[in-house]
Amino acid sequence: MDREERLRTWERRVDPYLLAASLLFLTAYAVRVLMPGLSPGWLELWAAVTVVSWAVFVAEYLARLAFSPDRRHFVRTRWLDLVVTVLPLLRPLRLVELHDRMRRNRSRPRLALEARVMAYTGLASLLLGFAAALAVLHDERHAPGSHIRTLGDAAWWAVSALTTTGYGDVVPVTARGRFLASGLMCVGVGLVGAVVGSFSSWLVRRFRQEGEG
Structure with a gap:
């Protein structure tokens, strides 16, 4: 071997x-x-x-x-x-790679490619957001002037950062918290883009099939 x-x-x-x-x-x-x-x-x-x-x-x-x-x-x-x-x-980002490896080991995958990408990317986003919420809560909970005091605050911040919405009502004030926010927003662009792109591809394929039918 x-x-x-x-x-x-x-x-x-x-x-x-x-x-x-x-x-x-x-x-x-x-x-x-x-x-x-x-x-x-x-x-x-x-x-x-x-x-x-x-x-x-x-x-x-x-x-x-x-x-x-x-x-x-x-x-x-x-x-x-x-x-x-x-x-x-x-x-959690390795879920996408793990999914790809499992797909190569299966001759006939059960779900359509777009559905698998959306499922694994969505799960990776959920776990990554939870991990980021824990990390920022750990750093921000006792920081002076911080608005992130509970897990709910941290989860709301993580959702805003992952989706790159950026409401600005809950923001990190520590250096590490801002570093985490920057990284999470960059990763969020890719993850959200993968889900939206896969869904758009699925819609185009369905419309094409209906048009040909």
């Missing part, structure tokens, strides 16, 4: 475990942000879960790098994998 085949086999086998580790990481982070009043023992436990989950991401990335036949090409073309390894809160 050559390196390329070993890499594909490895990715196929670890994908379910990576998904579980991602959900566990997000759960541990959410508990630490939303329940700061937990006892020190529980907080340490969830902190350990966060570190262990992160270690799994790093180990898995290094394993794929080792299996890759051309490591420079792997790093250059799979840059998203490196980004979500360094910044685990961005791991």
